[in-house]
Amino acid sequence: MRHKQNLVEFKIIRDRERCIQCEVCARQCAFEAHIFDADAREMESVDALCAGCQRCVSLCPTRALTVIKNPQEFRPDSYWTKNVLQGIYKQADTGGVLLSGMGTDKIYKSYWDRILLDASQVTNPSIDPLREPMELRTYLGAKPEKIELRSVGKTRKPRLAVKLAPQLRLETPIMFSAMSYGAISYNTITALARAAAKSGTFWNTGEGGFPKALYEYAPHTIVQVASGRFGVHSGYLNAASAVEIKIGQGAKPGIGGHLPGEKVSRLISETRMIPEGSDAISPAPHHDIYSIEDLAQLIGALKEATRYEKPISVKIAAVHNAAAIASGIVRAGADIVAIDGFRGGTGAAPTRIRDNVGIPIELALASVDERLRKEGIRHRASIVAGGGIRNSADVVKAIALGADAVYIATSALVAVGCHMCQKCYTGKCNWGIATQNDYLVKRLNPDIASERLSNLLKAWSREIKEMLGGMGIDAIESLRGNRLRLRAVDMTDTEMTILGIKPAGESL
């Protein structure tokens, strides 16, 4: 067979002392990197097949396995690095587009890690979260600039004169971002739906449609209308609590999506309303949105279809012109603008695009918030920031920069077992998440996963309350857009200007 270039990414190390040939690793590895040699009564492994997903390592009952990056190095070269060379080898082998899952893992500056939070000392006291209620409740949707009142009855009691636009009520400003049924397993979306319901927030069906059996979670579901229009029908739109038009995704701005046919099972074909086994391709642009007024038309159509009872969200990838785009989206009638930063994840995207297209969410968010405020239309839509939110500190910083709430997806997947092996597109996810294989989907137990997800949200919410209390704030409203409580380290002046925050050390 033609010699394959040096493409072995991982090395499986088996401690013979500890290995008891119980074959758990062989049974658990969908990539078949472990084999039991019956007559030698020995476990063997094939490094080349290993995806580094650590499934065998974590399930081996005697912890006999270690999987590490293949130490076998290339000739050291700071420019022609190992990744670069392996990319060329693969493409020379296959002539195909390199694919990867998850978000870019390249070394780009993380602004979250360069933003510091304020705290109260002496002059303004902290508020003790154990004594005072800390309020994270958030309403996403269009707000009027001014409240319209009328007086009622003898006592001239003030009452609301005008009905407000529909809102999404979140008990904590964290939602699960779009991951379609098809990219991830039915058990995983069930877990997301349950956790969203339990934590008083929302999950997003993504462009995979909304399986009927999960309609019971509709009060906590946001459904997507993407360029493929998969699974979109009036029942679908009216069941959910909000409809999100997907224009772009942080990991692959500007391009469409492709769910391979073999992953399209009967239930997926039913949910997406496409023939079983056929490739589900969502085209790059919405073929009925070629300019901003077409978006306005689609938003209007969706509002009509849902009798103006559901907020309409528009999700864009964070790209250079995000501020102007966001302004256009708000003026087109969107109630929520979702911005997905370039660190956002994906089931499958060309590696080059995932690693090089899009801008950091922090900068996009800051510029969008500032632009909408300048144009005096910030109240007409809520901003949801997503793509690379890793912990509750990121959430607080995002809200302080101006977001109403955040979308998390990668963090959610990691919470339910994902080990970021970036091989989602193979459909062989050993953790039972990004797969439709009958043997693998069982590995994610929605009872456990939903509990882990609600634990994550509960933990983050408690941490947010602690941080708020530390700043002397007891309601999320006072954090939103309050950039004075942020300071920058290790940033250029331009970056600080874009983020609208002062350098650390500079007082009020």
Add this chain to the structure above:
Amino acid sequence: MCGIIGIINLDRRRFSGELIAKGLSHLKDRGNGLGSGYAGYGIYPDNPDDWCFHIFFTSEDARLKTEQRLDAAFKVTKKEPLPVKPMTSVKRPPLIWRYFLKIPAIRPTSTGSAEEREKKYIFALVMEINSSGEGAFVASSGKNMGIFKGVGFPDEMAEFYRLDEYRATAWTAHNRFPTNTPGWWGGAHPFGLAELSLVHNGEISSFGINKRYLESFGYHLALQTDSEAILYLFDFLTRIHRLPLEIAAVALTPPHWEIIDCLPPDEKKLYTALRMIYASCLINGPSALVLGFDSGMMGLNDRIKLRPLVAAESKSFAYISSEESGIVAVAREKLKKIRHPAAGEPVIFKYRPTKNQIKPVTNRDGSKTGGHQS
């Protein structure tokens, strides 16, 4: 923690500045001598219809430049230095002048009643002067009212401004312990804008977002202080959005969701809408304030009452102060109801309708007295 005190004569009879000075000096140890001040309503009975600007100037040149601007924008009926008494303990006071101004007939470019258009005009001018960077700062800009403040202890300021020579129907006063901003004449309380004056004791942690919200409506916060922001929030809600004071108070210090959720449906919708729409007006952190306006005075605490506030009434007077001792010290009549308002519960005192006026009299601020209060 600053000292704040407000006294109002419910029958709208004017009383001497000595009383408020005595009250404030009673709260002397609440300040560090870097700022105190007084606001008096009804102190210029001879020019009731003129807008009276008290302006600090850092230099003669700044004064002349600002006066050119005033001459262009107003009909100046009178301009004079504010009568002060030079004192050794009051170091390097700025030039302080007052101007009585009439607004020339304004082409009805903007909507709203004549009075609202006038206020809009004043608002624009004050913002312009304060943000011009010419070294001029409009300390107060109301009708038949004025603010006397600066760097110094309460008694020093009272003496420096010869407060005893003034008689007002309502006074508010503030003794400052500056924390965030450096002691500077303009930075002392009360803060004034048109009919409103505010004395505030507290530190609001939501200043960042309150400021950005106000700035998006054209407000310019020269002094970067919480109090200035709160004053402008009140101006914005009551003047531009024409909200009744009680509703504005809810917008600034809303109840918790767990309380709102238990309200009857209509009220619940209202409060939820208020928190949604005016999220950026919510003031967070410890705060106690007294807001003066043409027809009365209001006291308000933050939404979890992290600062004390006391209100009391006697036969013809009403008092609001951060401490009971201040009220007891100045009360001439027997104090009836002494109470501590709850978190976010506004205490509003308005002048009683005077007996000899049969038909209701329209006050300068458009509100009516004597008739049924609309």
Add this chain to the structure above:
Amino acid sequence: MNKKIKNRRHKSLKHSGGGRIGKPGESSVKYLIVGAGPAAIAAIEAIRKRDKRGAITIVSSEKEVFYSRPLISYLLADDIGEENLFYRGEDFISANAPLRIIAGAPASSINPRDKTAAIAYGRVLKWEKLIIASGGVPIVPPAILGAKNLRTFTTIEDARRLDADIKSGAKRAVVVGGGFIGLKCAEALVKRGVSVTLVELAMHVLPSLLDDVSAGIFQKNLERHGVSVRTLSSVEKIYDGGKKLKLSGGEVIETDIIISAVGVRPNVSFLEGSLIRMGKGVIVGDDMRSSADGVFAAGDAADVPEFFSGARRAVPIWPVARQTGAIAGENAAGGAARAAGALTMNSIEVFGLAVISAGSVNPSPDSGTAFLDGAAVETADGLADLPDGTPRYKKLVFDGGGRLAGFIMLGDVERAGIYTELIKNRASVAAFKRDLAGDSFGFICVGEENWKKRIMPLEV
């Protein structure tokens, strides 16, 4: 009646102190049970479920009661002590009071009309309900009947006598009969250092349990452990009191003891003249009622409806004794229970080679069971030996209707119970016939509709 004769307290029933031992003059009792084996025990337990107070009396010919006869081979082989034989002990008697035991007193006659029972030493007992659970007695072929060194091997007493023989120097033994009892006795004797010759009339040992292939493996294992096996042969004549005997093939063998293990017949001689309908044992319906009112029978003493044909015949195995005893007890106490047909099944391990077989394993046209026409037989030969070298053999017998009718599992008896259950349930096994014969047949193969409800949490 002779007052002095009192039931001698027998030391072996360590725990028999409780309960009133028969006092003379005690004449009537609600439940009389003849026999003290598994059927009797099951009957007592079933009666007590419905009737906590009705007095029960046990009459047993043996001095030891409530012990497990199959365990006598383990006793003889010194694997266990006598105390391990007792299936129920002291607490069983007090727990089921009022329970009176008349041990060592065989019943002599039964008068169903007067509902009386005469027992040894002339005592007469009146009963309301009678359960005949007297078990079986060994059959002795006439040829060896007169032998002085003749032994049988069904009771604890038999084991004690053989133990005594060995201790007094017996070195050679001939076991007549290659059935369950003969083989277990032979194994015990070999363990005690006695050289054994096994004489079997049929083609091979365990004729009703094994087929020729499995018997071949089984007999090779016996010979490997020093038992010389003579099939298709019987004892023709004995000389000098049994010291020497001539087999049908002409061979003459010298022996110290002869053990008759050719089979067991119901111990019902005391019922002669009682006009109760008898076959080999007391003929009963599936409710264990005999032809006489109030008279029930269970265990080896009864001819019970057989599983496949429903014909009444003796199915002398432990589980059937327990089931029929329980039905008899329940119905005696006013119940209306019905027993499933008795299914022949056996599990035996001799010299480390285990066999389990159930149902009909040698289907032949003349086996007299109509269902077997069109029976298919599948033998899984070529199964790899077990890791420790034990040979494996599996035979399945299917009736004409796609149901499992019998099986033999030799060497590896893993999970045999699933097959037994399939026979009992008359389950159609056509769908997983191939798995049944295979190596990795599992419970899952019986189909989701069967296993699902058994293992899932109750959908509350």
Add this chain to the structure above:
Amino acid sequence: MKKIYAKPEYCMACRLCEIACFVKHSKSKKIIKAFREERGEFQARIIVEQSGPVSFALQCRHCEDAGCIEACLTGAMTRNPDGAVVCDENKCVGCWSCIMVCPYGVINHDRRRKKIAAKCDLCPDKNTPACVEACPNEALVYE
């Protein structure tokens, strides 16, 4: 009485339950030592049944009408007060009658010390049976 139930929809046939049961009933109770010294000597008392992607772990169901108790010659197989069917390993002689009638085939023979019938004993010395504890996906529950 608490019983062990299986959830086939979450059982991934990894067989960690079998390993845990094996170790729990081994001499050393240490996984590496147990496998090195006693593998093949005895079997776990739980079996993972598998047919394609459908799988579940099966152990004694502690039946109400337990055939094994009826078939047991020695009285070793009894039901203890809390309802669990247990085999008294001192009394058992290894006649395999229980194996002959157990409809689930979850009794196997343990010939280490002496021949005994080995079945699930619900790990009486633990508040959660070893197999339930070992299942990484909560496909075994004890309720």
